[in-house]
Amino acid sequence: MELRLENITKRYSKGAALAVDGISYTFTPGVYGLLGPNGAGKSTLMNIMTDNLPPTSGKITLDGAEIGKLGPKYRAALGYMPQQQGLYDEFTGEQFLWYMAALKGLSRAEAKTVIENALQTVNLDRDRHKKLKGYSGGMKQRILIAQALLNDPHILIMDEPTAGLDPKERIRIRSFISEISKDKIVLIATHVVSDVEFISKEILVMNGGKIIRDGTPQALIQDMEGKVFETIVTEQEHQALVEDGTKIAGIALAGDKLCVRVVTDTPPALGEVSQVRPNLEDVYLWLVE
């Protein structure tokens, strides 16, 4: 299975800047992390990939067939989990899943089985009869994940899937996604770098409507070797680093001084400097800022 993006651009109105600027990429089964700041074009790209938004130019093909032409057949293979949003308050969790099953074209018998499984997967089995308006943020997030899985999709597109989940649920969902990704294309857009760091086959970093960098997490981190440092500085020295425009990845108290993690080409000239192992957050900071 191959989902190919060919030179996709999107301009919302004439004269406006390109929200997606000539993206070409080929997805094969596995988990992909999509990172980028707000306004980078992630949501626009996902809307195009879910066939909700036509691109201004370019095309998306699934195994060679254009998704616009595939229409319902493409959407039958698609599972989409949007960002947290308003749901149908008067539906119970179970009713909502039955509604989504109807929309996904499942038969009654199929729906019965997959809804049971989905509710157990997202740990909402006991809360299935509660109305959605009584669900917490995390529960709403889980019911959205559940609906995305109902049709056993080949392509799973998830926007901030772990936002609002407690650490235990976050790990549980992350592991589940990793498990099911063997024969699926899973695209996860997130701001939480750790969500995709360990399960992604590849990471795509977007900014200004373009994919500015892509590669395996290991490769991206490898590229950052020698560019991440920690330095113990005074308050004044820290201020000087900020004013210099140094990319600061974190600050912690170290006695009466500050331990500052910086991402830079050259070691900082201030404080007691030591080189440290980079992580994906450093990559993100380096590429995006």
Added chain:
Amino acid sequence: MRIYGYELIKLRKRSTLWITAMLLVLGCLVLCLVTMPGDKLASLQQEEEDFAHYEMVDGVPVLVIQNSEQQIQDWEAYRESYGIFINEMADRVDKMSSTSLFGNQNSFAYRNLQKTQLDYASFAGTELRYGAESGVRAYNDYTGSILFTLAFLALLMYYVLYDERGQNLLLLLKGTKRGHGALAAAKLGAMLSGATLYVLVQELAVLGYFAITHGFGDLTRTAQSVSIFRNCVLHITLGQALALTVLARIGVAWVLAALLYLVGTVVRSEAAAVVCAGGILAGEFFLSAAINPGSSLCALKFLNPFYSWKMSCALAEYQNINVFSFPVGKGIAMLVLGAACIAAFAGAGIASFSLRYQVKTASRFSGLLLWIRQHTAGLFHTVSLLWFEAYKLLIGQKKILVLVLLAAWGYSEVTAVSGVQSFAMPADAAYQYYMNQIGGPMTDESMAWLEAEQQRMADLHRQLQEAQASGASEVEQMYLSYTIGSEISLYEEGLQRVVNQVEWLKTLPGGLSGKYLVNEPALTNLWFDTQTDTRLWLIGSLIAVFLLSGIRTGDEKRRMTTLLASTQNGRERLDRARHRLALLLTLAVFVVSQLCILVLYSRDGAFGVLGQKLSWFSTGVFQAGISIGLLMLVIFLLKGLSFLAVCLGTEALTRTTKNATVTLLLGGGIVIAVYMVALAFHTDITAAILGLLY
């Protein structure tokens, strides 16, 4: 800005609240229209103020006389009795005081008598003037408006307290410096302000309606000029009485608003609050209706919002409450108790808001609902998109209430046309009587019945002549002339119309078979009654627009469209399901709106004469040879198409605007504009078709 100002701003931005408020005022006026049809309209229809008319009682016409001369005589009698009532008050009090029952000067009974005399003493010589008073009486009798006020207050309570609580916003607000007492007081202020505004608008609308349809007459007359104010001990004019009533109703609304506020701060579940407040109010209503005015518990009846809502009860009925053996005027007691209730409810409500955890928690009631949902979950084990779309609209958006109102409206329309028929002339009533007997297919039996009736009429004439020719006494002759003559005058002309109609039909080619005795005037009146048809279309269409405006727009509001559209059936099939739902709802509205017309057709015997050609009408107004059945079919088809146009138009608007409010305003505006045009040209679908068939 003060917190109160922000509470008002938040309320102002609740478009659903204000749209519902407008609909409630409209509903209140519709209830006026149904329960208090204007005298002026009636007199315009009859084209004279004093009229005698015939009503069908058990299928037989009975003469009913309505005469304003009688009303004037009644009023004169009232004026005289009022003078006697006031002037002889002192004598009556003296006589009663001398009895043992009232003689004890330290008793409530004695003091009550003295106070009563004192209260009425200043009314000696009060000038009473005759004038139109039907509007005042109608406004007094129309107490249904309290239900609409309660509905608005319940909605207001929801938006002031429950909506924010449901979103956990009260936790955020209560975490601020002024988030306890000041915020609670501001919310109470918002509720009282909303109640004042709504009652003011509603009452002015109702007063306006009665002013137009009934008339209030000279408002500078003393209130006692109208007999319902006979016992009033206030020196006020009729205009002031109306104004005081509006103020009193605002006061009642304040008490109710404060009560709901208290309930809203104490009870955290909406459903439980509705049950709790509903129970209290039902109890109050029961007390107002069931307690005897003379009972020792009468204070519970008089000091009651339902009792106080009625103008005559609030201002005119004279009662003193026994307070430690001292009589206190009912009006004063009402004011004091009302103020005390508001203060107590407000104080308790503010304290409750500040002290209680303002987060929605599971209650026993919600536990019960959960149990019900668990046991009815199977209903939703379906993959029918139509079912889910209907659920989203009717339950999710609570538009099932509109369907309930639709049913109530249909019932009221059917009831309104199912009552006693009224006729201005005896001939009309007699004609209806004969149609009830022999209307429909012409048969040998019906013709034989008609001949027998003609023979009966001839016998009556003969009896009358014989009575006049006989040597009976003058009194006997008068009696016979009266009884037989009135029988003849009641039936003869109507019978002659039927005979003429039969004669006309006999002149047409063919025998009796295939010919029908049609109630021509009734059917013609029904067909040319453009007002009823257009009114039904207007109300039905507005209901349809309101219902349909939510079908496609609810998902936009919840930002669900992209998720739905990313599914296999989330586009064309979903749209088809929504279209089918729109059609089903429109069909329901159409059927309900036309029920009363079907009842009228049935009453006028139209279903028994479907085969009759229009050109066979004895009036000769129609040239077309189509049958009544075909005409009715075409009429109903075109009416159905007009509702279909409303349905499709509303669907197009929802697709274009993606906003329920805009759709409602635009769609409603177009429907009203079409109605106004039809009204201006005195036409509708039926009249337009008949115009072609002339």
